[in-house]
Amino acid sequence: MNHTKTLQALLAGAALGLAVTPALACSAAGPETHVGKLLGIDLAARTFTILDAETSQPVRFEANQSQMQQVQGRKGYLKVKYQRDGDKLKAKTVK
DSSP: OOOOHHHHHHHHHHHHHHHHHHHHHHHHHTTEOOOOOOEEEETTTTTEEETTTOOOOOOEEEEEHHHHHHHOOOOOOEEEEEEEEEEEEEEEEEE
């Protein structure tokens, strides 16, 4: 087999794997876990919002002061473990 075609096939497979990973992130991350890109922070309300990688929907979390400090200045994807409190989601851990 041609080495150039083999390399192209490997690179295409790797690119596809990278493209699929965020979409599967929430289900694969476990129960009561969301993974997504940080959209915004509301310091006064102590909430932050991510764009869920699996559903492409915004998800808002309530957070304590320490968690808010972790989120401030962050860019990119976050992994948030949470607990439900009625219709609200309270962050347990943020990575």
